Amino acid sequence: MRFLCLVFCTAGCLHDSRTPQEAGTFPDASSVDGGAPVLLDGGGNSDEEALCLTLDVEYHRMLCLEDKVKRMVATEGPLAALCYSESLIIRRAMTNCHLLGHYVGEALLAFHDDWVAAFSACPEGCQYGCHHGVLEGYVAQQALRPDEAEVAIRGIAREVADICDSLSARDEPPWSRCVHGLGHGLVASGYLSLETVVSVCEGSGDITFTVTCLGGAFMEWVDRYLEISEEELLELTPQICPEFENWRHRQLCASAVGEGFMWFTAMDTERAQEMCGYVGDFQEGVWCREGAREARTGRG
Structure with missing residues (x-):
């Protein structure tokens, strides 16, 4: 099929x-x-x-x-x-x-x-x-002064979010593609820590927006690790996701790691799940393996 x-x-x-x-x-x-x-x-x-x-x-x-x-x-x-x-x-x-x-x-x-x-x-x-x-x-190419970047990007995120809302209803693809892409851009900009990106995605207080935005953000965060060798990647795997206190953040990040491993291994589910064993935390390893299994359904 x-x-x-x-x-x-x-x-x-x-x-x-x-x-x-x-x-x-x-x-x-x-x-x-x-x-x-x-x-x-x-x-x-x-x-x-x-x-x-x-x-x-x-x-x-x-x-x-x-x-x-x-x-x-x-x-x-x-x-x-x-x-x-x-x-x-x-x-x-x-x-x-x-x-x-x-x-x-x-x-x-x-x-x-x-x-x-x-x-x-x-x-x-x-x-x-x-x-x-x-x-x-769009977000990554903004030329901003470092001391003004966070405030400026929060404003850009609100502007983009409003336009995303005008593209389609939230249960239709254009909206999710738009908000997911915003999450990518927040990380790719290089101005913000991952923790700050999380707070930007959560800024609206809307759970659907937050999860969709974080999906793109964590994906972009993990992708930067996929540019290195497998040996280096496995060595750094326990450090990819910060020690979030919020379990949802931990789950989304660990799931993105599993999906990233699927990319890295050319969709070799068995190998990707083996790599999830390097995550360190048991529960995050479970979420990583779930992310690897779900990766075949497609990104974003």
Whole structure:
């Protein structure tokens, strides 16, 4: 079923044959009018791609492909870049492409210079990575004085939250993609400690908003650890999550660790659960393994 879905999604990847410079804009997510539609060929097997795909750790392969995916957004549009990213799964070069979707969103934001327009132009695919990447980029790219950063980012978070509320009802995907992406951005900004990010996500007092925002925040926090070697990762595993007093924070963070391990092991559930044994705290290890099992349902 999963394979058939991916084949269907990728087979439908038609994109505008014009470059954004020729068209004056990127093709919209819901329309590819203007220009002859062509079937995306998956990006080809360039030397750059071939080198990236030799890396042992799947997450490292995605990091390596960042420049290629962002160039594809600039020359062929976001839909082409998303389709290329999904084609890597069809070709069994990857087991997921969510991080590549983030790169598409970041590149779209650079083109539009307006996060709402970029968010609206995001194609679906790669577990909504494009939408998450737009919000991550928007918050992370704020140039702030360190002594003013916390107050400024709290204000930005309130502004984004209000716009997220205007996108759709809370039980519909646009809202959750928006708030989840905000959580990514709060951590990616680098201005705030994780504890402060938690307090920002909790600022509204709304539990649904808090959990959705924290889901993105903890995911982003864990992802930075996935850039290192497995030996280093396991050594640092007990330190990834702070010693939160709130059990819900501990659960969400530990679950994100388990999900991150699934990324790191190319969706090897058995190995990811073994890695959860390095967490240290027994209950957090249980939550980590639960997060690993749930990772197959998709991110965000």
